Amino acid sequence: MPFPSGQVAIVGIYLTDQGKLPDRTSDSLCVEAFKGALDDAGLTPGDVDAVSPAGGLMQAGWWAHQLDKTIVMAGSGAMGAAGVTEAAAFINAGLAEVVVLICGQAGSRLGPGSQSAAVTARSPRVSEWNPAPWGMFMSAWYAQMAQRYLHVFGATSEQLAEVSVTFRRHATLNPRSVMGVRGEITVDDVMGSRMIATPLHLLECCLDNDGGYAIVVTSTERARSLKKKPVLVLGGATALWNTPYEEFNDEYWPSPASVTGPKAMAQAGVKHDDFDVLGIYDCFTITVARLMEDLGFCKLGEGADYVGGGRLGLGGEFPTNLDGGLLSHSHNGNPSGLHLIEVVRQLRGEVEPERQVENPKIGFVHGQGAAVLGRHGSCVLAID
Amino acid sequence: MTTQSKPRKPLPTPSRDNVPFWEGLKQREFRIQQCSGCGSYRWLPKPACPKCMSTDYAWVAASGEGVVWTYTTIYRAGPAFQDDIPFTVAAVELKEKPLRCLVMSWIVDCDAEAVYIGMPVKVKFEDIPGEDTTVYKFAPA
Numbered sequence: 195m196p197f198p199s200g201q202v203a204i205v206g207i208y209l210t211d212q213g214k215l216p217d218r219t220s221d222s223l224c225v226e227a228f229k230g231a232l233d234d235a236g237l238t239p240g241d242v243d244a245v246s247p248a249g250g251l252m253q254a255g256w257w258a259h260q261l262d263k264t265i266v267m268a269g270s271g272a273m274g275a276a277g278v279t280e281a282a283a284f285i286n287a288g289l290a291e292v293v294v295l296i297c298g299q300a301g302s303r304l305g306p307g308s309q310s311a312a313v314t315a316r317s318p319r320v321s322e323w324n325p326a327p328w329g330m331f332m333s334a335w336y337a338q339m340a341q342r343y344l345h346v347f348g349a350t351s352e353q354l355a356e357v358s359v360t361f362r363r364h365a366t367l368n369p370r371s372v373m374g375v376r377g378e379i380t381v382d383d384v385m386g387s388r389m390i391a392t393p394l395h396l397l398e399c400c401l402d403n404d405g406g407y408a409i410v411v412t413s414t415e416r417a418r419s420l421k422k423k424p425v426l427v428l429g430g431a432t433a434l435w436n437t438p439y440e441e442f443n444d445e446y447w448p449s450p451a452s453v454t455g456p457k458a459m460a461q462a463g464v465k466h467d468d469f470d471v472l473g474i475y476d477c478f479t480i481t482v483a484r485l486m487e488d489l490g491f492c493k494l495g496e497g498a499d500y501v502g503g504g505r506l507g508l509g510g511e512f513p514t515n516l517d518g519g520l521l522s523h524s525h526n527g528n529p530s531g532l533h534l535i536e537v538v539r540q541l542r543g544e545v546e547p548e549r550q551v552e553n554p555k556i557g558f559v560h561g562q563g564a565a566v567l568g569r570h571g572s573c574v575l576a577i578d
Numbered sequence: 579m580t581t582q583s584k585p586r587k588p589l590p591t592p593s594r595d596n597v598p599f600w601e602g603l604k605q606r607e608f609r610i611q612q613c614s615g616c617g618s619y620r621w622l623p624k625p626a627c628p629k630c631m632s633t634d635y636a637w638v639a640a641s642g643e644g645v646v647w648t649y650t651t652i653y654r655a656g657p658a659f660q661d662d663i664p665f666t667v668a669a670v671e672l673k674e675k676p677l678r679c680l681v682m683s684w685i686v687d688c689d690a691e692a693v694y695i696g697m698p699v700k701v702k703f704e705d706i707p708g709e710d711t712t713v714y715k716f717a718p719a
Contacts, residue, residue: 309656310585317586317709322596323622325682326588327713328667329659334650338669342648345695391650 197431197461198286203417203424204278204575206235206294206410207535212524213372215300215404223298223406225260231408236421237292244268244290246277248297248528257296268293272432273409274475274530274561275458276571279430281411291412298406299527305402306331333399333478337391339566340480344393349498351393354479355384356502358397358521361476364508365518367549372401373522398479398521405526407535425538428556429461429574435567448488451560454572455489459558462574466491470554471540472506472514473533475562476521482506482514485560489572508549516540516549530561534573541577585658589711596623598637603712607639608701610676621676628677642701643719644672647680649693666690670699670716687717 208230210223224247232238239261246269247253254267268290269280281293302308309326310318320326325335343349362379365371379397387396417424433450459465474489476482483497491512492500506514517523517536524532537557539545555576562570592600602609611620615632619640626633649668652659659665669680685693686702698719705712 306654306656306659309658311657313583313585315708317589317706317711319591320588322590322593324588324590325667327590328682328684329587329652329655329662329665330667330682331656333654334652334667337650337652338648338667341650342695345648389651389653391652391654394650 197429198282199428199461199463200426200576201414202282202285202411202427203414204409204427204534204538205412205417205420205422205424206231206233206237206408207538208234208408209370209532209535210298210406212370212405212526213403218300218404220298220300220302220406221256223300223404224296224408227298227406227408228294228296231294231410234422235410237410242292242294244281244284244293246281246293246295247271248273248295253296266290269295272530272563272569272571273297273528274532274534274571275430275454275559275573276432276561276569277531278409278411278427278534278573279432279571282427282430285411285413291416293411295409295411295531296406297408297526297528297531300404302527303402304332304527333394334391335566336478336480337394339484340393340478343480343484343498347495347498349483349495351395351398352381352385353498353502354398354483355381355395357476357479357482357506358384360501360504360507361515361519362522364516364549365522367508367546368517368523369546371518371523372403374518394478394480400477400520400525400529401522403524403526405524407526407531409531409534423542423577425541426576426578427573428464428576429458430572431455431457431461432569432571434564434569448494449484449562449567450570451485451488451562451572452490454570455560458572458574459490462576464556464574468556469512469558471516471537471551471557472512473537473557473559474506474514475530475533475560476515476519477525479521481562485562489560508551513551516545516551528563530563530571533561534559534575537575541575584661587658589706589709589713592711595625599623600711602637602639603703603714604705606703608642608714609637610640610672610674611635612638619674619676621672621679621681641673644670644681644699644716646685646693646695646697646699647671648695649685651690651693664690666693668693668699668716681714684715685717686715
């Protein structure tokens with residue numbers, strides 16, 4: 195059965211403030227985002243029959259209580275391209291009509307600073323193959339991938355640093371980004387920032403902040419009568435390769451992006467050159483280089499070179515992460531929806547003129563999560 | 579320096595399925611599963627072979643020898659690791675080349691910054707004081 199290309203649309207989006215939000219809770223951010231995204235769509239809570247919260251099943255139950263009705267959990271809790279793909283499948287199957295993806299985080303952090311400092315008589319226990327006993331955390335995990343990548347392909351950290359430089363420039367054009375106020379940075383600034391886990395420097399690692407967002411998806415038929423011009427989902431795919439450990443033997447270099455990217459593009463009947471704007475998951479600099487390879491923008495081993503030279507910058511061949519990305523805009527726990535929201539706003543032509551791509555028609559969004567390889571999702575989005 | 583004044587490093591919770599692995603460490607063996615159906619070695623331990631899905635397997639003592647496939651030297655870590663910075667966590671490819679996965683562990687007994695890809699290493703064992711758990715690390719071979 196074919197993907198319902200063009201039959202499902204994104205009709206509402208909302209971003210709360212991002213950054214340090216000491217007065218906010220995750221729940222209050224989620225509710226603000228939910229109501230904001232519905233208002234953006236011209237819908238009311240009464241129109242919603244399905245949710246897909248980043249918190250998964252327990253959070254979906256919380257929403258049923260909040261909305262005081264039975265609802266459909268229309269997805270696995272994936273956000274971004276994977277979540278929209280799942281929502282499209284539910285809508286196309288007639289299992290849901292209006293799906294809201296919801297994510298909000300306040301007061302928790304992913305980095306090693308959040309690990310327990312409690313002094314206990316016995317050692318704390320974690321699951322059997324959790325890498326925490328080795329002092330590992332997400333940055334160190336990606337650092338191992340980056341180390342191998344630089345070794346095998348003869349790439350340099352300076353090449354990867356271009357990703358941080360480009361996305362910071364975009365952040366300076368986004369008044370709501372966390373890092374924009376700090377101004378532009380250079381490759382030397384990235385290389386001179388403190389080492390977190392070799393070869394990744396501080397400025398090659400994403401932010402770790404509070405914030406919320408929501409995305410409303412419905413049928414294109416219904417979308418036509420709503421407030422904003424619908425952003426059509428022309429293609430969508432999701433796949434995962436994921437363990438609590440690490441699995442990147444030589445033969446496993448390709449991430450699930452090498453499946454989801456080509457699949458989504460084939461569904462949409464488009465090629466790379468058709469894209470006017472991109473949203474590419476950028477938890478670390480290496481992530482972008484590897485994704486550009488696996489998504490077919492360039493070949494394996496070419497990514498580090500490919501991401502330089504202004505190619506991903508505003509005015510470049512593939513303007514990417516124009517909000518500043520996870521590196522300089524925001525990373526709020528489960529942030530893959532942020533890339534999707536920026537591409538939707540670009541296609542609608544509603545961002546600040548300084549960072550607006552001129553008259554974009556087709557965008558591509560790729561998100562991932564949970565692990566170095568992890569769960570991936572790709573979407574091709576378009577506006578009439 | 580007593581361990582009681584500082585946060586202790588987390589330890590794994592052995593699964594019932596993998597008791598032979600954790601017991602093996604106490605006996606100074608690094609055991610991996612060998613599929614009785616197709617002969618493949620595998621890591622991490624799993625109930626079935628990823629290649630042929632046979633649930634018949636034997637625990638065999640691996641050589642414990644391997645090479646560093648990749649690594650990272652960590653300069654920022656959680657409270658339990660502050661005294662260890664910098665330390666190096668490697669993904670070691672065992673000589674037996676088990677299916678699917680590399681063995682993640684510390685490289686010890688050398689300068690943290692001296693580790694390199696391709697470095698020959700050998701497993702070593704560490705009994706954790708006050709805990710019924712032995713962990714594995716690697717050191718230059």
